[in-house]
Amino acid sequence: MFYREAGQFKTSYAADSAILPIRQDRIFIIALLLFAFVAVPGLASDYLLSGILIPFLVLSLAALGLNLLTGYAGQLSLGSAAFMAVGAYATYNFMLRVPGMPLLLALVLGGLSAALVGVLFGLPSLRIKGFYLAVATLAAQFLVEWVFTKFPWFSNDSSSGVISSPVLSVFGITLDTPAEKYLLTLAIVALMALAAKNMVRSSLGRAWMAIRDMDVAAEVIGIRMLRTKLLAFAISSFYCGVAGALYAFVFLGTVDAQAFDLNRSFQILFMIIIGGVGSILGAFLGAAFIVLLPVLLNLAGQLLHGAVSSQFMSNLEMMIFGALIIFFLAVEPLGLARLWQISKEKLRLWPFPH
């Protein structure tokens, strides 16, 4: 950026531990939030809102959850979609079976249910490490998928196993236009991102990073393994659960176990790889990238108009996806967030190289 922090002195501990210590950064973030809350709902088309922005926000939230677990606490998980499914089904059932249950409370309860399931599948992490754990989390993925398709109680005995979501209303206001749904999602995501940012700066976040870097050493300096690891699983699953409920209710409009399959888990994993492992900003950048890439490839395909088949395009899309992941890991293992940081540092010194 073309600004320096010269003249901005920290005169209190509070100023020293501020999230954004530089004034210009604060102004930028506030302007961005104002733009997102005030200008976007008025300016953006319905397609942009419900086709791109809402999935982007919801998937960012899920990526944020996985990033807390994998990026900060270092526990690789391939089952994030399972926790999303638990959140979605639990929220649905709370709203269905408890009369007068408000949406926000149901979302929180759905998230808590996902957290509970997360802790359950996090228990093996106390014994198992690394790839063994990654494969073990696949057990969550397949078991949860099976439970929701095999037991009709969860989908209210609907014959197809697919259920449409109830009417969404918050504080007596019914949300039915894309702009209103977008605002609900944005508010939840902004709040939870702020919470996550603070969490990773707290003692809990530092304990996670200590475990990630070397768990034996972390244990030696007195970090309680049981509590810290299980909290990582619980909080991560809570984020994923809320994201899953939003994905089902706000984006899809249906609750369907097929929407939370293994590919969704991989998609979220890719988001944090491309965005940046161990970075809050990275979750958003990665989600934006993964949501936008198919849209852009689609547009490119339309330009070629008929020259290539849709099958060719979908195969090409897969190849580009895979190649990009390899490219990012080889060139910049810390992802887009790191690139952003580097370019900021470069611009700070510009026009001098050092």
Next chain:
Amino acid sequence: MDWLFFTEVLVGGLLAGVMYSLVALGFVLIYKASGVFNFAQGAMVLFAALTFVSIQAMGVPFWLTFFITLVIMVALGLAIERVVLRPMVNQPPISLFMATIGLAFFLEGLAQMLWGADVHGLNLGFNDEPFDVGGVFISSFDVFAAAICAVLVGSLALFFNKTRLGRALRAVADDHQAAMSVGIPLKQIWAIVWGVAGFVALVCGLLWGSRLGVQFALTLVVLKALPVLILGGFTSVPGAIIGGLIIGAGEKLAEVYLGPILSGGIENWFPYVLALLFLLVRPEGLFGEKHIERV
């Protein structure tokens, strides 16, 4: 309880387990030799099988097709080593693992782009007639697969334990940097390993392809092999076999005896839960190398 039926299910499960072992073997091979958990193994199996079937469809005889596909697979392995792994030397294993997930996507796209996404039949010229051993019917194809698997495992075990190259491979798996510093040529070693992995993928693709038909679902074979892998331990060739047998038998028995109680469809998750239970007792799998951790 019908013991004859039980035996039949058990034997069927054990033989199916050998097929899982075959996939797991591809993983163990690469893991043991380079410390990379190669998620793209399933995509390589699909690629090999699709390439084989497509070349055979041009009217090329079996052995020539086998040879051409083998050359392609080894070349693919070398290319993977050059393009994907070489830039990533000394990166943490988790980055390497994620890179192979990307590789899996790339190969699945490439295979279908080159050869199309149709389901192909694959006939190895082998008549799958069940034969009767004391009242228990056994699929002769499964026995054939088991025999091939046994030969592969035997030769790989010899290779790893008795040859100079095998020792170099194990050293590389232990620590890239240390291996390089004692003069082991990392690039060559990885090239060899990926070439051999291509060969295992081809054998695997042929056996599984003639069983399931050559189609996209072949990549899902990986998901069957993963529980075998963690059960047996990533670093153990015999572990892959024993793990495969346990998972195969356990899965089939659970499907038959537990399935009806739980309204079916349990074969997707049962192997994972079974493997998880074993892991809780032995965190490195049954035969995995014990890791001593130091601060």
